[in-house]
Amino acid sequence: xxxxxxxxxxxxxxxxxxxxxxxxxxxxxxxxxxxxxxxxxxxxxxxxxxxxxxxxxxxxxxxxxxxxxxxxxxxxxxxxxxxxxxxxxxxxxxxxxxxxxxxxxxxxxxxxxxxxxxxxxxxxxxxxxxxxxxxxxxxxxxxxxxxxxxxxxxxxxxxxxxxxxxxxxxxxxxxxxxxxxxxxxxxxxxxxxxxxxxxxxxxx
Amino acid sequence: xxxxxxxxxxxxxxxxxxxxxxxxxxxxxxxxxxxxxxxxxxxxxxxxxxxxxxxxxxxxxxxxxxxxxxxxxxxxxxxxxxxxxxxxxxxxxxxxxxxxxxxxxxxxxxxxxxxxxxxxxxxxxxxxxxxxxxxxxxxxxxxxxxxxxxxxxxxxxxxxxxxxxxxxxxxxxxxxxxxxxxxxxxxxxxxxxxxxxxxxxxxxxxxxxxxxxxxxxxxx
Ligand SMILES: Nc1ncnc2c1ncn2[C@@H]1O[C@H](COP(=O)(O)OP(=O)(O)OP(=O)(O)O)[C@@H](O)[C@H]1O
Ligand SMILES: [Mg+2]
Numbered sequence: 001x002x003x004x005x006x007x008x009x010x011x012x013x014x015x016x017x018x019x020x021x022x023x024x025x026x027x028x029x030x031x032x033x034x035x036x037x038x039x040x041x042x043x044x045x046x047x048x049x050x051x052x053x054x055x056x057x058x059x060x061x062x063x064x065x066x067x068x069x070x071x072x073x074x075x076x077x078x079x080x081x082x083x084x085x086x087x088x089x090x091x092x093x094x095x096x097x098x099x100x101x102x103x104x105x106x107x108x109x110x111x112x113x114x115x116x117x118x119x120x121x122x123x124x125x126x127x128x129x130x131x132x133x134x135x136x137x138x139x140x141x142x143x144x145x146x147x148x149x150x151x152x153x154x155x156x157x158x159x160x161x162x163x164x165x166x167x168x169x170x171x172x173x174x175x176x177x178x179x180x181x182x183x184x185x186x187x188x189x190x191x192x193x194x195x196x197x198x199x200x201x202x203x204x
Numbered sequence: 205x206x207x208x209x210x211x212x213x214x215x216x217x218x219x220x221x222x223x224x225x226x227x228x229x230x231x232x233x234x235x236x237x238x239x240x241x242x243x244x245x246x247x248x249x250x251x252x253x254x255x256x257x258x259x260x261x262x263x264x265x266x267x268x269x270x271x272x273x274x275x276x277x278x279x280x281x282x283x284x285x286x287x288x289x290x291x292x293x294x295x296x297x298x299x300x301x302x303x304x305x306x307x308x309x310x311x312x313x314x315x316x317x318x319x320x321x322x323x324x325x326x327x328x329x330x331x332x333x334x335x336x337x338x339x340x341x342x343x344x345x346x347x348x349x350x351x352x353x354x355x356x357x358x359x360x361x362x363x364x365x366x367x368x369x370x371x372x373x374x375x376x377x378x379x380x381x382x383x384x385x386x387x388x389x390x391x392x393x394x395x396x397x398x399x400x401x402x403x404x405x406x407x408x409x410x411x412x413x414x415x416x417x418x419x420x421x422x423x424x
Contacts, residue, residue, distance in 0.1 A: 053288045054287065054288055055284055055287055055288060055420075055423055055424075056423075056424050074288075074290075075290045078288055078289065078290030079290040081288065081290075083284075083285075083288045085281060085284055086281075087279075087280060087281025087284060088280065088281055089280065089281040089282055089284060089285040090280065090281075090282075091213065091217060091276070091277075091280060091282055092276065092280055093216070093217045093220040093221060093276070094213060094216055094217065094220075098213065098216055099213075101209065101212075101213075102205065102209050102210070102212070102213035103205055103209075103285075104205075104209075105205075105206055105208065105209035105212075
């Protein structure tokens with residue numbers, strides 16, 4: 001018998017404000033895959049990621065995590081998931097270090113410093129988020145991908161406001177993650193340059 | 205994220221935003237100080253009215269501080285992160301409300317001896333006032349958190365919040381002030397204190413769950 005897929009979406013219906021966005025969406029995600037959700041503006045890409053993350057409920061359908069139905073109680077999947085949405089999820093009043101220690105309290109100082117130097121944030125370690133640029137804030141949010149060890153990454157337009165160098169760093173980190181047995185589901189409007197992804201099209 | 209790291213970050217944010225709480229307290233002091241000047245500064249009038257004045261001012265100050273409780277978390281996405289953290293949202297909410305309560309009520313209690321002196325409150329009644337504040341105000345924060353979470357996604361949610369939660373504040377204000385008045389007339393007031401405590405305990409159980417549901421509806 002075949003072992004169950006990492007994530008199975010079966011007959012998923014999503015409704016946002018009276019509009020049905022997905023009608024009976026079906027797909028499987030296996031370990032080591034990068035899945036890119038495609039669609040026009042307003043097609044429901046962000047909504048799909050939010051449903052998987054458990055931010056909003058689906059109208060109908062089931063989500064299976066290693067064959068286990070988690071549609072009602074997302075907490076088992078959430079423990080293995082890192083979701084970074086349109087909003088960065090970092091607090092303006094805190095510094096870069098405080099924000100990261102809030103998200104992952106058990107990170108060692110070495111790991112924190114090495115991650116921040118990869119992303120060019122080390123000089124900003126104790127700078128308050130409210131005095132960073134948009135791209136720097138995005139880098140702070142994304143640095144959780146280096147620090148937190150989670151299997152599933154749900155990234156909603158992670159490349160927005162990153163420069164070319166930032167995009168390259170993130171792509172190579174995604175590649176490393178899936179080689180190590182992780183899974184990435186992302187939405188983006190720009191083409192991925194160095195990594196191969198499987199595309200799922202949401203027709204509007 | 206863990207419960208302790210959440211607690212730490214919330215403490216830090218509260219500390220960085222201490223001027224908001226300071227403003228609410230300043231407002232509280234101004235109401236209490238201006239009231240005697242505006243109406244009547246004689247001890248015969250102020251002593252019986254003191255409990256009511258302090259309680260009304262405290263309720264307004266609490267409303268001010270509670271309105272923006274989830275605003276920033278909502279707009280920067282931290283609220284969303286709490287929902288997907290895999291931790292129990294009601295428990296996270298309870299931690300946040302408790303911290304907010306301590307941060308507002310502790311300085312308020314510290315100022316209380318001075319203010320009650322100004323309002324000619326006798327020392328016996330002063331302690332009744334302190335007890336009503338300690339056991340009565342938790343329910344105000346717990347109720348306010350539900351309203352604050354419900355209205356967080358609405359631009360001008362402040363007025364709506366008042367309308368939503370003021371009816372629930374009324375019993376607390378009435379029981380608290382009548383406990384003080386009953387004590388002033390020398391009658392037993394422990395029943396009223398028990399009622400206050402019961403309201404707080406009820407909302408201690410109900411509010412975290414209702415706030416969590418409201419948050420989930422708001423981040424939608
Ligand atoms: N909070 C909301 N309440 C009601 N409807 C919403 C809400 N958020 C989004 N929608 C609607 O849901 C639809 C899908 O939105 P969604 O954000 O998922 O699109 P998207 O595919 O991510 O688009 P984009 O490429 O612009 O990011 C849109 O038509 C939008 O109008
Ligand atoms: Mg989107």
